[in-house]
Amino acid sequence: MTRELQANGIVASSASTDSTRIGFLGLGIMGVAMARNLLKAGYHVTVWNRSPEKCKLLEAEGASVAASPEEAAAACDITIAMLADPPAALAVAEQAAQGLSKGKGYVDVSTVDAGTAQKISELVHAAGAQYLEAPVSGSKGPAEQGTLIFLAGGEKELYERAGPLLDVMGKAKFFLGPVGNGANMKLVVNMLLGTYMAASAEGLVLADALGLKQQDVVDVVALGAIATPMLALKAPAMMEGRYPTAFPLKHQQKDLRLALEAAGEGSLTLPVAAAANDLYKEAQAKGLGDADFSAVLESVKAPA
Numbered sequence: 547m548t549r550e551l552q553a554n555g556i557v558a559s560s561a562s563t564d565s566t567r568i569g570f571l572g573l574g575i576m577g578v579a580m581a582r583n584l585l586k587a588g589y590h591v592t593v594w595n596r597s598p599e600k601c602k603l604l605e606a607e608g609a610s611v612a613a614s615p616e617e618a619a620a621a622c623d624i625t626i627a628m629l630a631d632p633p634a635a636l637a638v639a640e641q642a643a644q645g646l647s648k649g650k651g652y653v654d655v656s657t658v659d660a661g662t663a664q665k666i667s668e669l670v671h672a673a674g675a676q677y678l679e680a681p682v683s684g685s686k687g688p689a690e691q692g693t694l695i696f697l698a699g700g701e702k703e704l705y706e707r708a709g710p711l712l713d714v715m716g717k718a719k720f721f722l723g724p725v726g727n728g729a730n731m732k733l734v735v736n737m738l739l740g741t742y743m744a745a746s747a748e749g750l751v752l753a754d755a756l757g758l759k760q761q762d763v764v765d766v767v768a769l770g771a772i773a774t775p776m777l778a779l780k781a782p783a784m785m786e787g788r789y790p791t792a793f794p795l796k797h798q799q800k801d802l803r804l805a806l807e808a809a810g811e812g813s814l815t816l817p818v819a820a821a822a823n824d825l826y827k828e829a830q831a832k833g834l835g836d837a838d839f840s841a842v843l844e845s846v847k848a849p850a
């Protein structure tokens with residue numbers, strides 16, 4: 547495993563004079579922020595999104611707009627994709643591959659399973675291009691701040707070529723070996739994230755039921771071995787019943803599902819993750835799929 551840290555965030559350096567043409571496919575919560583940081587660093591960025599109106603903001607900031615993933619990939623040296631789920635990532639890759647050719651690179655930073663990553667790799671290689679999976683650890687805030695963590699697998703040469711781009715968008719990057727390792731690492735990380743958030747929600751609800759102040763729980767936890775920035779960040783809004791979206795709950799549930807499916811393929815059982823997944827599914831059934839994943843708290847509350 548190769549690990550590299552980047553301290554410069556989105557500060558323009560050699561990127562400001564780099565002639566590399568970058569395509570960016572997918573302008574959701576994460577994609578907009580990531581593409582914007584590349585623009586700020588001086589790269590020429592061509593964007594595409596399934597809903598074209600989402601491209602207008604970045605076009606006003608200097609980005610070019612492509613009519614299709616194929617057009618973006620054909621016009622650019624390295625194309626980055628940030629899509630919502632495996633079906634979307636695969637569908638967009640199938641289109642983008644038609645614009646890829648020898649010398650080009652395709653970097654998929656979406657969260658997908660290892661099997662989907664392998665399918666995308668095959669599409670890219672069939673077009674003569676290079677492939678790198680590089681799913682990210684981090685949500686809206688880190689994407690805006692350029693402090694994401696990239697978990698890469700695939701061709702080391704493309705990892706090196708794309709390194710300056712990853713450094714603009716993130717604070718650290720790991721090269722984990724062959725295709726699939728990046729996807730699997732991301733599933734492990736997000737499984738831990740989802741189960742921790744569900745447990746945190748239960749802790750806040752239990753404290754309230756026992757007559758304790760929820761803020762006191764947050765303060766005590768912050769000083770102990772289980773301290774985490776996530777609880778300190780999320781708890782104030784959770785205690786007020788607010789869930790401003792940084793990481794949609796539906797995506798957290800998707801990642802838990804993918805982790806459970808991966809475990810099943812290896813004849814493993816993950817009872818804690820399975821229980822957490824049920825809570826997220828319940829929250830989705832309540833119409834909270836587009837809320838922040840901290841809205842899992844609504845599945846823990848006692849019935850009114």
